[in-house]
Amino acid sequence: MTAGSLSPHTLMIRKLESTFTFADEEKQALQNLPIQVTNLKAGRDIVRVGDRPSQCCLILEGFSCVYKLTSEGKRQLVALHVPGDIPDLQSLHLEVMDNSIALISPCTVGFIQHEDLRCVCERYPRLTAAFWRETLVDASIFREWLLNNGRREAYTRMAHLLCEFLMRLKAVGLVEDDAFDLPITQVELADAIGTSSVHVNRVLQALRGDGLVQTKGKQVIVPDWEKLKEAGDFDPLYLHLEDVGAARSPAVA
Amino acid sequence: MTAGSLSPHTLMIRKLESTFTFADEEKQALQNLPIQVTNLKAGRDIVRVGDRPSQCCLILEGFSCVYKLTSEGKRQLVALHVPGDIPDLQSLHLEVMDNSIALISPCTVGFIQHEDLRCVCERYPRLTAAFWRETLVDASIFREWLLNNGRREAYTRMAHLLCEFLMRLKAVGLVEDDAFDLPITQVELADAIGTSSVHVNRVLQALRGDGLVQTKGKQVIVPDWEKLKEAGDFDPLYLHLEDVGAARSPAVA
DNA sequence: CGAGCTTTTGAACGCAGTCAACAATTGTGG
DNA sequence: CCACAATTGTTGACTGCGTTCAAAAGCTCG
Structure with missing residues (x-):
């Protein structure tokens, strides 16, 4: 069974449910979230530094990376994302992107409008907590990478x-x-x-x-x-x- | 004028207000948040890997650092915090601490119970957004540090x-x-x-x-x-x- | 089947680590 | 307020992990 065999909504819900328990109403709200699914080629940038996105992207199939560049053009990947991840969930509350996101393999990606996400979060605080937590786990991985790259x-x-x-x-x-x-x-x-x-x-x-x-x-x-x-x-x-x-x-x- | 001359609540509100505009009611809610203020000596650990805190700490005066250790005992600081910062805000939604926090100078620290924070967030979604955003800025700094330490x-x-x-x-x-x-x-x-x-x-x-x-x-x-x-x-x-x-x-x- | 990536290999170099000793500063108790 | 202890900062010499550069070999895919 590959992650690709799940519907976008189911994939997202399963991920969030691994640490939260939702009421049927909350799950239903997530199910009703409009997600625009697209297939994209490897190497493509989804968003770039300086962008002001009005949507988040959910990786459904394939791998993406978050990267930053020095002024000399040296590149550092700061995160790798796998199906079920939302690499730019931060953009919900940070106006300007401080990193770029690229696809490292051909991907199926689902786009979710900020507006829709904010709507559902406003109505269901437990969903807010769940999404917030997702970004906190991302941050935890950044910390581990700092240790890994700095001291090993x-x-x-x-x-x-x-x-x-x-x-x-x-x-x-x-x-x-x-x-x-x-x-x-x-x-x-x-x-x-x-x-x-x-x-x-x-x-x-x-x-x-x-x-x-x-x-x-x-x-x-x-x-x-x-x-x-x-x-x-x-x-x-x-x-x-x-x-x-x-x-x-x-x-x- | 030093940051220390502000009340804990005012310092916190000013910081959050730099990017959000709050209604009086919301500010009042923050003002009423119980904060237990303590002076602590340099070098002291506030929390350690594996802890399950029931409170967050707000730096009022002094500097603190977030660090992790390899099994060999090599240390990597993954963040430095200055007055106004809440170094362990993540603990609100991540059960177990994945890093330790130490004071690198004598500090005045304010402790806020998770329960009280959750309460105020539940009632005022804009405050939730403001706190969430704080953790997202922390994450953004982690990313820049990854670039800095990795490629410069x-x-x-x-x-x-x-x-x-x-x-x-x-x-x-x-x-x-x-x-x-x-x-x-x-x-x-x-x-x-x-x-x-x-x-x-x-x-x-x-x-x-x-x-x-x-x-x-x-x-x-x-x-x-x-x-x-x-x-x-x-x-x-x-x-x-x-x-x-x-x-x-x-x-x- | 050839173009363009990607992986592999070798050799020389260099940034930064380690170790060790010493100097300067800070903190503490008498 | 001074003397001593402990921490922090500084310096030199040697070492080594990882970089850079360049070229060749292997893949992948139109």
Whole structure:
């Protein structure tokens, strides 16, 4: 089952419901949200720095990235998004885009008007909280990337990024038998972990050599999750995938 | 006039009002928000990874930092906060803390119960939007730091960080004559820009040598703002300090 | 099947880290 | 108010992770 087989609304609701429980009325409101679905080619920019969007985009199929450029033209990816994500949800409350968003693979994208989102949020505060939370998880991932790129060496960094992909894709049902498709070039991986693409190539060879990942074309296979986690110094806490579950067993007083 | 001379509520309201306009009723609701004020010593952790706080903290005076550690014990600051900031506002919707917060100088801190915040947000959706926006600006700063630490060299990175300090402190009235107090050690600066403290020392010497900054004890003086901005490849867009004003003069169609 | 990406490889270089020692500053208790 | 302790800042020498440049080999796709 791929994420693509779900309707846009169902995909969105499932994602939000992983940590919130909605009333039927709230779900219905989401179901009625107008979403304009489009297929777009890889490489295309969805929004650019300086834009003032009047809509958000929901990734339905494919991968997108959020990036920024230095004045010298050096590129840094600050986020990668998978189906179910809303890469520019921030634009709901930040007038001007401070980053660009590009598609790193052919994508099916759904556009939702700010107006419609604001409407539904105003009526249902729990939905506001759910969307707000989405942006907070994004922020948490930024923080982890800052740690990863700032204080880990390239080998560990790459392992960490692969761990994150595995977890996030698993959460939307895009992992089977510890394998997933990763349609991303080494140049893009380099821009994500802040190294040169040449070094990415060498680090990937090392990871393959150590038996931590196998690759078949665009497919990535993780033969030993525990070993990759250790190599990547990976703790999934920052993805906040199970806060609610955790909340049910409160910390010892 | 220092930020410390304002009441906690006034400081918070001023900050939120820089981009929102509130009705008297909304301001009154904020004024009535219970805030427990405390003075705390430098170096103290306010919250730690894994905590499940039931309150947020508002910095009233002094500086705090948000940090994360690798399993090897290497530290990365992912954010620095100045008076008016709420470093752990995320905890309102993320059950478990994914980072720790420490005071880098003696601070006056105000604690606000989640319950009270949720209450006021529920009643006044515009306040929800204002707080949500605060967390989105935090996220925008994370993104810029990712670019800064990932794709700029140490000299530029440091200049950029100093530019950010100047702008953010100016926004809360803590800059006079292009000078501000920066009670932060070189070790902490190193942890912020992801280098060694030895290198921070050398980079600071270079910046001083190039006449971009002067230091007198904890005080930083910026003799030529334009030059520092250029050296730091700094564009204040990401701070979103003037989105509303910008919105009044919409982009050319 | 050729054009254009993408991946791979090698070699030289350089930014920044590490280690270690010392100087300066700040803080503290007598 | 001084003396001592502790923290912070500074310097030098050596090392190394990762960059840069350039070229070749492999893929993908019209």
